[in-house]
Amino acid sequence: MTKHSLFGDRVGVLATMHQKERVIAPLLERELGIKVVVPENFDTDTFGTFTREIKRTGDQLQAAKLKAQKALELTGETLAFASEGTFAPHPAFPYISRNREIVVLIDTINEIEIVGQEFSTDTNFSHKTIQTIEEVFEFAQKVGFPEHGLVVMEPSDEGKQEIIKGIITEKQLIEAVELILAQSRNGKVQIETDMRALYNPTRMKNIEKATRDLIQKIKQICPKCSCPGFDVVQRKKGLPCEWCNLPSSMTLLEIYQCKKCSFNQEILFPDGIEKADPAQCMYCNP
Numbered sequence: 272m273t274k275h276s277l278f279g280d281r282v283g284v285l286a287t288m289h290q291k292e293r294v295i296a297p298l299l300e301r302e303l304g305i306k307v308v309v310p311e312n313f314d315t316d317t318f319g320t321f322t323r324e325i326k327r328t329g330d331q332l333q334a335a336k337l338k339a340q341k342a343l344e345l346t347g348e349t350l351a352f353a354s355e356g357t358f359a360p361h362p363a364f365p366y367i368s369r370n371r372e373i374v375v376l377i378d379t380i381n382e383i384e385i386v387g388q389e390f391s392t393d394t395n396f397s398h399k400t401i402q403t404i405e406e407v408f409e410f411a412q413k414v415g416f417p418e419h420g421l422v423v424m425e426p427s428d429e430g431k432q433e434i435i436k437g438i439i440t441e442k443q444l445i446e447a448v449e450l451i452l453a454q455s456r457n458g459k460v461q462i463e464t465d466m467r468a469l470y471n472p473t474r475m476k477n478i479e480k481a482t483r484d485l486i487q488k489i490k491q492i493c494p495k496c497s498c499p500g501f502d503v504v505q506r507k508k509g510l511p512c513e514w515c516n517l518p519s520s521m522t523l524l525e526i527y528q529c530k531k532c533s534f535n536q537e538i539l540f541p542d543g544i545e546k547a548d549p550a551q552c553m554y555c556n557p
């Protein structure tokens with residue numbers, strides 16, 4: 272266990288009830304030298320559910336911060352971690368879903384907030400309205416059932432319908448589909464991937480990557496005041512083209528800034544190259 276000067280030997284509360292500690296806690300304990308605890312009876316569902324019967328409080332980052340703050344209140348500790356995930360169409364390829372995971376650190380002693388994140392198209396996020404048991408099994412196979420859990424409900428946007436979550440066996444799946452079909456007004460069933468971390472090993476991996484990103488950011492120390500979380504706040508394009516020397520769309524420099532003392536620093540050629548590939552140049556390769 273390595274000790275971090277600001278966090279070493281402290282207790283970090285992890286606000287989760289979906290077993291995210293399985294991937295988050297070992298990394299934080301090993302890299303920061305803290306002891307991670309999960310508060311008992313901490314109901315993170317009050318901050319929003321993937322199955323939409325409870326709307327999320329604020330945006331993704333606000334929801335994660337709220338969870339961390341709630342955990343601090345409940346336990347009286349001074350260091351907390353929380354994570355929050357979203358699934359949305361990829362901005363450039365709308366047919367592909369993209370998972371964004373964030374993990375936040377809130378330290379009330381040092382007055383620091385640091386956010387780690389992971390963007391990944393590695394997700395089984397999917398839903399379908401189906402009518403037959405054959406369609407159910409086809410969907411289940413495609414999304415990695417039974418290693419990945421499923422949710423079955425009546426198709427409705429009202430948020431009041433019965434929702435059966437955490438389905439991980441064929442028997443449970445058949446029973447759930449039959450039950451909902453029997454109640455369904457139009458003979459249809461909505462089937463979805465269960466995105467809660469403990470039912471979704473693919474998502475769990477992305478949470479682990481976001482945790483690694485958080486640790487990386489914690490280790491980026493402000494050269495002026497030594498505060499962790501010294502991070503890129505802006506990227507400037509314009510890396511000169513190898514052939515014509517005109518500015519390209521590739522990154523020329525990154526600006527790092529300290530959240531605490533506002534000290535900033537420009538890092539030239541952050542990608543380790545000083546000239547752009549002419550293929551990226553709008554004049555040489557139109």
Ligand SMILES: [Zn+2]
Nearest residue numbers: 493496529532
């Ligand atoms: Zn600083």
Ligand SMILES: [Zn+2]
Nearest residue numbers: 512515552555
């Ligand atoms: Zn050029």
